[in-house]
Amino acid sequence: xxxxxxxxxxxxxxxxxxxxxxTNVDTKTKAVxxxxxxxxxxxxxxxxxxxxKSGKLTTSFEMNYLGKRTRDYANKDTVGxxxxxxxxxxxxxxxxxxxxxxxxxxxxxxxxxxxxxxISTSSxxxxxxxxxxxxxxxxxx
Numbered sequence: 001x002x003x004x005x006x007x008x009x010x011x012x013x014x015x016x017x018x019x020x021x022x023t024n025v026d027t028k029t030k031a032v033x034x035x036x037x038x039x040x041x042x043x044x045x046x047x048x049x050x051x052x053k054s055g056k057l058t059t060s061f062e063m064n065y066l067g068k069r070t071r072d073y074a075n076k077d078t079v080g081x082x083x084x085x086x087x088x089x090x091x092x093x094x095x096x097x098x099x100x101x102x103x104x105x106x107x108x109x110x111x112x113x114x115x116x117x118x119i120s121t122s123s124x125x126x127x128x129x130x131x132x133x134x135x136x137x138x139x140x141x
């Protein structure tokens with residue numbers, strides 16, 4: 001949406017029901033057969049963001065929420081049970097200053113809320129980075 005020349009925003013909602021089919025391997029014969037289906041990954045995704053311009057300064061914010069997440073494994077104690085995971089929230093804030101036609105300064109702040117979300121769905125557990133910053137200068141020639 002673009003309510004003015006200096007302000008833009010977007011909002012999105014997605015609901016899905018991804019599933020994955022299990023593969024069974026017979027330990028004696030090594031025969032492979034297809035097993036049952038189970039929930040896989042996230043079911044609800046919300047995203048929003050805005051960009052505001054004032055003179056040479058541009059500010060933007062983006063946020064993405066992924067909820068109703070399911071791990072992609074079951075261990076020997078939880079056979080057939082795929083544990084749920086907390087929601088993942090990605091948030092970024094960006095500032096850009098266009099000094100002239102060829103020069104731009106910028107500051108990006110990723111993971112604004114400093115969340116420690118699991119970003120993998122398998123038996124491995126990988127976490128996203130904590131809040132991090134990137135300050136830069138861009139010159140076009």
